[in-house]
Amino acid sequence: MSNVMASNVLAPAAPLPQAGAARTAEPQAPSRSVRWLHDLPVRSALVGAASIALFVLAWHVATTWKLDLYVRFMNVPTPADVLASAEAAWGSPTFGSHLLMSCRRIAYGFALAALVAIPLGLLMGRFRLLREMVFPVSEVLRPIPAIAWVPMSIMLWPTNEQSIVFITFLGSFFPILLNTLHGMATVDPVLVRAARCLGAREAAVFREVYLPATLPQIFTGLTVGMGVAWVSLIAAEMISGQFGIGYFTWEAYSLVQYPDIALGMIAIGVLGLASSWTIRLLGRLVMPWSPAR
Template sequence: MKHNTALATLAVAPERFARAPEEPALAGSVVLRPPRPARPVAAAPETGFSAKLKRWFRLNKGAIRAMLLGCLSLGLFIALWHVLTVNRMSIYVRFINVPSPAQVLESAEAAFQSGRFIQHILISCRRILIGFSIATLVAVPLGLLMGRYKILREFVFPVSEVMRPIPAIAWVPMAIMLWPSNEESIVFITFLGSFFPILINTLHGMSTVDEVLVRAARCLGAKETATFREVYFPAALPQIFTGLTVGMGVAWVSLIAAEMISGQFGIGYFTWESYSLVQYSDIALGMICIGVLGLASSFAIRAVGRIVTPWAARH
């Protein structure tokens, strides 16, 4: 009977028999605790193509959103271009002679079928590659040395600052006099256009190097060459790639200006020749081609920069 009464009391008020955490257990006493809740059973991970596709969308939703917004903006731009040109609107800015997207598309089909337009593109890409590569090979080491040695920076920086604001189109007459052929003068102007952004950004990257890392490397016995290789160069790499991206854009601007004035081939010459021949659709085609080539080259540099500098912050 007493045993049954105790069980009934436990069922009604179990808290009377539960020991508080701070109360010590008496010898020989029985402590009753409520049962632990059962652990939830983890659901088995989904497998198959649909699960992989969902995972991929979840990991890349930021890039997908950016791509969709970019496609939307381009679509709206082309739609606005079509409305303004088809209706020949003249709201202070005149769209009377501006070709429509359909007319530019027809010109593009004819240009790519002839093969001459592709030749212009290849020549411009070759000039960009040569001029930009030379600028990179000169500006990056010079910027690293100027950022490291103050006396070199004080000696070279004033000259670079005087030459940097001079536009590329102003260099065309001087380049024609300096170099024996138009090809070399155009490459020289492309070199100048990309040189200064790369140099300035490399200098900025060197100024952001943490001196604590430099002192730590020297305390560990690193020589000057090893410090450059292991500390200065990796720390400045994100800014160097920023300079390369900016320099590529300026290189295209400089190249087109040089080709319009002194060139006989290239996408800039093609665009200026189309204006001289009153072929308005080809003018728009050349402009679009310049934009696409510049975008592709800058995107390639950014992609290489993300691979080479994985520690850099990505925005």
């Protein structure tokens, strides 16, 4: 046994790894120029422009060759036809009036939904009794689609314009309410107790704790609500409207003007994109601490 112990003591130690080898095994950080190019804001715009260009190219190929691969492109207008229709539409004041009418309805309905849903969601998240009273009713009304509300809204409101704004209001109300309520549920109770220990009253707790912690969820609800508001508005304009971009698109289908149908759809997409982008920009201004910045 002593021989074994002596051999273990006299055995040479394992060679230590060299510092150079350890450094070569570590992944090298990208250079400053590569990081700058990766974080460049223009990069996202270029990638987005390239994706849109590829989409238009695929659209051009499918409509020019009249592809019929179960999905038929025989009657779909080409990008050139839609461009010619857009040039004619911009030369007429009718198309501009349709756009302005839809934007005005969206502004009214969405603003009313935000003014009602955000305070209601905050109060529902703070007071359990109010949540237990309002939440079941909202969950029953929320799955009803906008098209189903058209006959009821015509009976409820004296004018056609008010009924369309009401449908737009309903489309954006429920996403804003639910996201605000979810944001209130995620507020850290330690922050609330700390504010009360420092002498903050209920209004100050709402202003300094609940509202800043809930703002990310509120702006998520605003973004989602804006998209649903456009869907609801177009459905209402197609059924009961006499003006608006939805009515313009449905009238083009009734008159078999296929380029105008595509033009109306593109206008709806661009307006929806601009609305959502405006809300995201406002969120970055209101929440400079947000990591999404």
